[in-house]
Amino acid sequence: MKKSLLAAALCGAFTMSAHAQSSVTLYGLIDTGLVYTNNQLGHSNWQLGSSSTQNTVFGLKGSEDLGAGLHAIFKLEQGFLLNNGAQAFSGSAFGSQAWVGLQSDPYGTLTFGRQFDVMNDLVGPISSSFNTWGGSIAAHPFENDNLAANSVVINNSVKYASPLYHGVTFETMYSFSNKAGDFANNRSYGFGLSYAQGPLNLAAGYLQLNNAGNGTGAVTTGDTSANFIAERQRIWSLGGNYTFGAATVGLLWSHTQIDNVAGVFSFGTGSYLGATDSSAGTLAGSLRLDNYEVNAKYALTPALSVSGAYTFTHGAYNGSSPGWNTAMLQTDYAVSKRTDFYLEGVYQNVHGAPADSVLSHAMINTLSPSSTNTQVAVTVGMRHAF
Template identity: 75%
Template sequence: MKRTLLAAALTGAFAVTAHAQSSVTLYGLIDTSLVYANNEGGHRNWLQSSSSTQNTVFGLRGTEDLGGGLHAVFKLEQGFNLNNGTEAFPGDGFGSQAWVGLQHDRYGTLTFGRQFDVFNDMVGPLTSGFNTWGGSIAAHPFENDNLAADSVVPNNVVKYASPTLYGVTFEAMYAFSNKAGGFADNRSYGFGASYSQGPFNVAAGYLQFNNAGGGVAATNPNGAVSAGDGSANFVAERQRIWGAGGSYTFGPATVGVVWSHTQIDNMSSVLSLGLGSDLPLGGTLRLDNYEANARYTITPAWSVSAAYTFTDGAYDDGTTGSSPKWHTAMLQTDYMLSKRTDLYLEGVYQHVHGGPAGSVLSDAMINTLSPSSTGTQVAVIAGLRHQF
């Protein structure tokens, strides 16, 4: 009897210890807003929108201490549209993120599954489109460089992230096509690095998609970058992205600059988040994005931010060439009601000229909105965000 009681006591003690060394957290972010657009398809529009600046998500993240500095880690995250309750990635149970891995305090982290790419991880935090003080609606045209908060989330990813050593962090990834006999058919790979020391931050990286969305021939639409759930910003034979940026903080102000270059070969379509569908676009497209941004904290609760991006393009459909150019400007003010809830007011302006007439390259299209019927589009957003 005493042995039975002792065994029960020890079992209970071990269960408590194991529980203390493991944790699972429910978390989320809700972003809702009222949006005025001066031109969507030739008409003014007032709409109630979800995820204008940040993805609206809920998820579970967890860690287990395996001893010796080693931890098992995971994240399961689902994006959704607050205004109607639908999935952000149709058909995906955890479309925003779904991964598991091992993390070592000394040797870094190795993760497997659906997760953000390394270029977004490293360079994204230096852009306005990635952050709450600008967000998705302030992204570069067509979200061409995958740096905004709503960037492409590849499938089948193996990613390594180094520990931070003397301010330096390095990441590398490979996303498998998962197709028998088609190892390179809809795969992705990339690498990036960042350096942070005091008020100074710099980062650079490279990312490549091969046959994203299955490519023009739709040979493998559910590989690394899926076409079925709306993950592919461009369906193309190849998309290559590289870039770098930096920021500096002095007192209540932070200023930053980012450059990115995107090359897209043999396209068939480009995604319009506002329409929720792809728009036809063939040929090749080269884009250089030059962004300057700034944020100023007036009080601990109140801040203002601004960004301007000039995008220089070169387009060729095999018969004619053109040089479209975009000017995108953003201005936001944000007020924190608490540590988890804030209100924001944001304006975004975009103007494009020089694109081929009648194509998506000749009409302005602010990210998350439907395209304008002209080369100019203006949006004003009043929003509420809550984190839990």
């Protein structure tokens, strides 16, 4: 009898130990609000918006301790639109993220699946468009440098992230075309490096997309991940921020080269300039864009903050030199650790672009293009994390 009781106790102890070493967590974020735009497709517009600042998602993430500092990890995440329940990434069950991998305390993390690119991981946090205090609606024109809050997701990717070493983190990734006989068609690769020590944070990165939007490769148009249809898109970025007590100030530069570009996409609704579906318009030739951003955030109290950003984007397209001015201002009030309310305004103006091309029309990210060179959007919203 005593042996039976001892065996049962040991069995229970091992079971409890196994449960303690693995975990699965349900999590999510909901972002919704009312958005007023002075000009969308030639008309002012009031709309119930979703994900103006952060992606609205729910997901599962888990970890299992394999011993010796090694963990099996996974994440499955679905993005959706709160106003109608539709998938944010059309046709994808877990369009926001779907990956599995191994995490080693001394050697780093290796993951496989549909993931955010390495430049978004490391340089993105310096941009206002990545953070809750600016968000997707504050992105650079056409979200040309992939720095906004997790808007471009890469398929078929293998990603390595180093452990933190004296404040330095390194990431690299490669994404396969998954197409027989066409290895280089619609593939992607990149790397990023960051340094964080005390109040200082620095980061740099490079990302290349080859023939994005073609078939079922690294970046596709079918799930709205592709921002441009082009033979090749190369992005360099460099930035940093510094925290002074309650204030954080950041500077960021990114350079995007888009070769043999055919079209650019908008995440707003409706067609424009002869394009169809969610496309904002057609292009032809090469497009170069340099983004120069300065941003700041100040915590007035632990619950109340104000933030702002200004980006000048200099372009070169078929002999023209278009320029964009994009400005953002936000105030945010947190009523708890998981719930906050925000009021945000974004202004964009474009000049110097060829007349009647998509580049000559202002287009704030997540919204349909303006019929003029200016667009203003104001949103009041609520976020809740769980």
